[in-house]
Amino acid sequence: MCFGSPSSAGDDLPASECESKTSQNSDPAEDAASFGSRTMAQTATVDPTKLGVGRSIAVLTSGGDAQGMNAAVRATVRVGIYTGAKVYFVHEGYQGLVDGGDNIRPATWESVSMMLQLGGTVIGSARCQDFRTKEGRTKAACNLVKLGITNLCVIGGDGSLTGANQFRTEWPELLADLVRNGKITTNEAKSSSHLNIVGMVGSIDNDFCGTDMTIGTDSALHRIIEIVDAITTTAQSHQRTFILEVMGRHCGYLALVTALACGADWVFIPEMPPEDGWEEHLCRRLMDQRGRGSRLNIIIIAEGAINRKGKPITCEQVKELISKKLGFDTRTTILGHVQRGGTPSAFDRILASRMGVESVMALLEATPETPACVVSLSGNMAVRLPLMECVQVTKDVTTAMAEGRFEDAVKLRGKSFENNWNTYRMLAHVHLPDKKSNINVAILNVGAPCAGMNAVVRSAVRIGILQGHQMLAVHDGFEGLAHGLIEPIGWSGVAGWTGKGGSNLGTKRNLPAEFMEEISLSITKFNIHAIIIIGGFEAFSGGLQMVQARQKYEELCIPIVVVPATVSNNIPGSDFSVGADTALNTITMTCDRIKQSAAGTKRRVFIIETMGGHCGYLATMAGLASGADAAYIYEEPINIHDLEVNVQHLVEKMKTTVKRGLILRNEKCNANYTTDFIFNLYSEEGKGVFDCRKNVLGHMQQGGTPSPFDRNFGTKMGIKAVLWLTDKLKECYRHGRIFANSADSACVLGMRKRALVFQPLAELKEETDFEHRIPKKEWWLKLRPILKILAKYKTNLDTSEKATMEHVIKKRGLVPEV
Structure with a gap:
């Protein structure tokens, strides 16, 4: 992830809405215009190394632990110290806040060294009943006032953040009680008159509305996929069916993304229970898969899975059904707390570090009028969201499920979740169409191999087949296209490709310029109507060469789409590349x-x-x-x-x-x-x-097996590429043949901020440094100051991503636009 949302990156729009480069990149400033949040732009004249002088910040982790919490703690402490603030650890979550004493200790630069790679939370977490009472919150307030702490950074789930907001709301009342009872002086109350709160969401379930990814989710997916990959090998050996239960009592995100990443045959999630009669449908699908030559079946169940009547669906229940009705050798595995443990993924470390930096800036820029906010990720952008709006939408999901409004529940989870669900449903649909489109789509890999290429090929092939097209596999890149190394590839031909690294089609670095005559002949010979090019800078350059050669070779006047796939992430037109x-x-x-x-x-x-x-x-x-x-x-x-x-x-x-x-x-x-x-x-x-x-x-x-992010990002890119090509082929069909010579008929499919967009290759030429094979503008350079500051370099560079406050409820369409 990379930084987007490294597992939900590119989920924001359905394919049909991804046409325009200009229409999809929403400006968050417009949403925030009426909301009046202070940004770094307003404090640009203030030296950031003096911004926190005379102020104190406390950081705590609460609720269930999640990988990446330590990275968030580290960033909060170091950026707090960088700004001149005094930073405190609160050990054992809210319990430590209530108990005080040695549970609230000063943090130093060195005290957060060697924390990045550790799972869990080194400052401890506990579920605290005392904090739920006013007496407990009064004790917590007293402990903070005595230390002069008026800024609280809370890392936890929606319950922890709701508690923090209640604490902030009651703060004046709590101080008044403390003064009345002689626990603090009037001067102490006056100097601590307002409590600033900022939240970071740490939860492996990704169940908090308003953010694409919560801290810990990507790492949990890594644990799950490692286990699924291991189970797949034994299941294939014995032709078994495996049923795996993953965490997610009220949220099916982990189950859904796991099903996408491993190509599961069925997934049960609480937001969208199966229709009545699902038992027959499930058995029929498993039989169909075996009939197509599959040696195994994988079923993923979220621990909170229910049927339409709200009754639980369990692993044992599904196992008994399959064993009795189909006679398959069926085993169950409950993954449990292994999902919470282990080393945080790179994505979670970077996400948590970015959130930690932004949280400190949000605290120090806050005024008594600023609502408590949660720092979150949208696409590859850090955003600040009103905490209680996020909590309210999260509660609305639970209400919708309880009332049986499952379609609403999926929508309330956000575009990311909804598109994951729609993507899974498309790929799980194995009833192949009777009507053919008479369209041949060629798909090839170009440049250096990378993990995730096969996931793009698999989804593109299967969606192409469902569209009625014939999919043609081109081996060895442009050289193979020139020499006719082309063959049809079917549904079962790409089975199990999602989790395979490298390039199964074979890839070479040769550009098409040296083979243009032969390529045009091959296009005619194999009656190719559209081409998907998956690869790195060679894929981008090769696609551009084909566009430029259209005047000479009419055969090249067909829709072309380039899907960025390279470890270098250097493709113009996309913030992220598969691999x-x-x-x-x-x-x-x-x-x-x-x-x-x-x-x-x-x-x-x-x-x-x-x-x-x-x-x-x-x-x-x-x-x-x-x-x-x-x-x-x-x-x-x-x-x-x-x-x-x-x-x-x-x-x-x-x-x-x-x-x-x-x-x-x-x-x-x-x-x-x-x-x-x-x-x-x-x-x-x-x-x-x-x-x-x-x-x-x-x-x-x-090398290596693709990460969960690359599997899912590649899967979505393949689907959107084919759906776009299908629409473009209809547009370009004239006088009984396909003729595409406009600039927008040859595009790069890339992620820009929050959306997947198709951008003409010809237009991206101006954005490209061809000598050094990089885009002229690179979004991730804004993260360089964070790297330096966390390494203790004295720099006056702006550390904030200038995140603006945005409405969540407006984005969900639950309140009218102002």
């Missing part, structure tokens, strides 16, 4: 192991070289996710002075209790400051203080 999230996780996990090694040997600095060509996305994001001291990239030129400053920074760091360093270098960040040069420089300048090691990660970054 980048998997590579980012590979780098992050490797850096974790290297840091562990350095922590053991003490006084050691590692120089790590990452892939990416001239694009510094992987180095920057991996730096954020692994807690690197610096990340050198081409987009931010370095000089010898910068290297000298970094060495001195590490020399000072070795005087603290944290005696290790991590430097990331993008492979083409500088032709002269190579990995060897930087290694030699650090080794020489660090003599007697630290020693140095280097690692070139290489092609391990292109």
Whole structure:
């Protein structure tokens, strides 16, 4: 995820609404115009390193733990200290707030070191009954006032955040009671007259409305998919049916996304119970799958799954049904708390870090009139949302389910959830159409292989077949297209492809310019009406070459769509590429192991070289996710002075209790400051203080099984590409043949902020630096200051993403537009 919403990225619009580049990118400022929130733009004249002077911030984690909470705590503490504020840990959640004493301790820069890669929450969490009473909240208020704390950052679920808002609302009344009872002085009450609250949602269920992804969800999906992949191998060996129960008592997000990511045969979620008579339908679908040659069946059940009458549907109930009616060898697995544990994914670390930074800025910019807010993610953008509006919509989902309004429940979950559900239903529909469209769609992989390419192919092939098209698999990229390495591919031909890494079709870097004559002949020979090109910068360049050759070769006047798939994430027209999230996780996990090694040997600095060509996305994001001291990239030129400053920074760091360093270098960040040069420089300048090691990660970054994000992002991209092509083919059908020569008939399908959009290749040419194979503008560069500040560099750069306050209820269509 990458940063979007690395598992819900690109969910915002159905394919039919993704046509226009200009119409879909909503401006959040318009939604917020009447809401009057202060942004960093208004405090631009204030030195951010002085913004928190004289103020105190407390951070606590409450409710169920979630992977990534520690990253949020770390970012909150460090950015709080960076702004000059005093920061406190509240141990054991609200219970610690009530009990006070040693449970509320000052936090230091070093006290949050080596936390990023840890699961759970190191400051503890507890479900607190005392805080539910006014007496308990009065004790908590007294403890905060005595320490001068008037800013509270709460990381937890909707219950924890609701409690925080109640605490804030009652604050003046609680202080009055404390003064009346002599627990605090009038001056103390006056200096702490207002309590600011900001929330970050930490929940593996992703059950909080208003945010695309909650902290911990992506990591939980990683745990689930690891287990599903392992179970799949044994299920295939014995031709078994496996029923897996995943967490989600009131929310089916984990179950739904897992079903998409593993190509499950059936999924049960509480928001959309199956229709009456589902038992017959389920058995028929399982039989159909076996009839198509499948050796296994996978069924995913959310723990809160119910039928239309509100009665639970359990694993044992489904197992008994399948065993009795079909006689299949059926096993059940309840995943349980393994989903909560383990190392946070790269996405959760970056998400939590971004949220932590934005939370501190929201607290310090808050006024008594500012409503309590929750910092969340929309697309790849940080946004601030009114806390109680989010809580209200979340409660509305539960109400809708209780009243049997299941369609409303799905809609209230948001566009992300709704589109996941619609995507699953499309792919689960295996009744192939009798009527054929007589359209042939070719699909090929171009450039370096990456995880997730096969997921795009699978969904594109299956949706194409459901549209009545014949899908043609092109082997070995443009070279294969030129030499006729083309064959029809059917429904069962792509079975199980979602979880396979690399490129099953085969991929090469050759561009079409050298084969244009042969390619045009192949298009005629195989009667190809449309082409899907999946790949990296070569796919983008190749698509552009084909568009430019249309004047000479009329055969190329067919709809073309490019789906970005590369570890480098360097394709113009898209904020994210399929494959980048998997590579980012590979780098992050490797850096974790290297840091562990350095922590053991003490006084050691590692120089790590990452892939990416001239694009510094992987180095920057991996730096954020692994807690690197610096990340050198081409987009931010370095000089010898910068290297000298970094060495001195590490020399000072070795005087603290944290005696290790991590430097990331993008492979083409500088032709002269190579990995060897930087290694030699650090080794020489660090003599007697630290020693140095280097690692070139290489092609391990292109391998591995796709992450949940890449599986789902790839699946949605494949579907939207084919649906767009189908519409475009209808538009371009004239005089008994297809003729497409307009600019908008050859597009890149990419994610821009909150929407998937189709952008003409010809228009994107102006946005491209062809020499260095990168877009001229890259959204993730705004995250660079966060990387530096969290590594303790003294920089006056703006750390905030200038998030604006937005209405949630208006977005859900529950109140009229103002």
